[in-house]
Amino acid sequence: MKIVWDKMNNKDEYKFLLWKVEKFVFGGLRMDYLNNQDNHGSYVYRFSEKDLHQVAQIWSIGWDVQTSTLYEWDLSVRKDHGNCIFQYTISGSGEIETDGEKILVGAGQAFIASIPKAFKYRLNPIEGKWEFIYITLFGDFAKEKWEDLQRKAGHVIRLHPESKPIRNLIDTFEKAKKQALTDGLDASAAAYVFVLNLIQYVNELEKESSEWPDSIVASTMFVKNYYHLDISAANMAEVSGLSRSHFTRLFKEIVGETPIHYLNTIRIQKAKELLKNSKSSMNDISLRVGYSTPNYFNKVFQSIAGMTPANYRKKHQY
DSSP, X not given: OEEEEEESTTSXXXXXXXXXXXXXXXXXXXXXXXXXXXXXXXXXXXESOGGGXXXXXXXXXXXXXXXXXXXXXXXXXXXOTXXXXXXXXXXXXXXXXXXXXEXXXXXXXXXXXXXXXXXXXXXOTTTOOEEEEEEEEXXXXXHHHHHHHHHHXXXXXXXXXXXXXXXXXXXXXXXHHTTOOOOHHHHHHHHHHHHHHHHHHHHHTOOGGGGSOHHHHHHHHHHHHHTTSSOOHHHHHHHHTSOHHHHHHHHHHHHXXXXXXXXXXXXXXXXXXXXXXXXXXXXXXHHHTTOSOHHHHXXXXXXXXXXXXHXXXXXXXX
């Protein structure tokens, strides 16, 4: 277990504790989390600002892959009472058990639950793999709204992979990876915005997600997680479980653009963030968003953004 401390105002008082958990044992169950090189991880926060606990605060956030049938949580015996869980499936599937029934949670679906409750969740043994991103929150506001959400939407919600809650969740996870959530107020604001986005999503009853098959959801989330690696449209098709030709036709029909254009768009979005918020060289940025050469990165960036990376940086960096 690696523990990272951050001092507050150069005093001996510590503002928060961030645990980067790679392996730990809880209730006799061992869980292995991949390190940041594989773009997975679990981050646990303990902030000292008690007044923020009355609103909404992050308890933990992570991106994980489980393949063991030993993976199971029983919320009736967990000790972190008052916490609220949101877990969104990227690929594969899990299974929840509550109120006397079992419900599968597949790609593009999330379950919501609160602790304590007669509620279990586990890997779907037939699928054999469950990749998901999750966040655990606490606070009076979060708990109250979680109860409202469960009454309105039930325990399982289908969310569009480009919806505000999912985009917000991925952004917050990326900040956690970079150890950028170092302030209790910032983390509380992220938790509060996530809850509001989720409430808005459920209230508006968005229908787009129901039009996205699991295969397309899995491929888009694959891109969001691995855009920085040497991946292609062929890899996206493989993740979807469809043939290359069928996948390409279906993706264009559902998403409105080709798989490779979608991949490039995600990469350029990430490049824009780096151009605005860092002093990294063009070569470094191109590598960090999945392009092996700056020349090709420059060509793709200009075709999508309408200007060169250098001009974009001049226009947007302060």
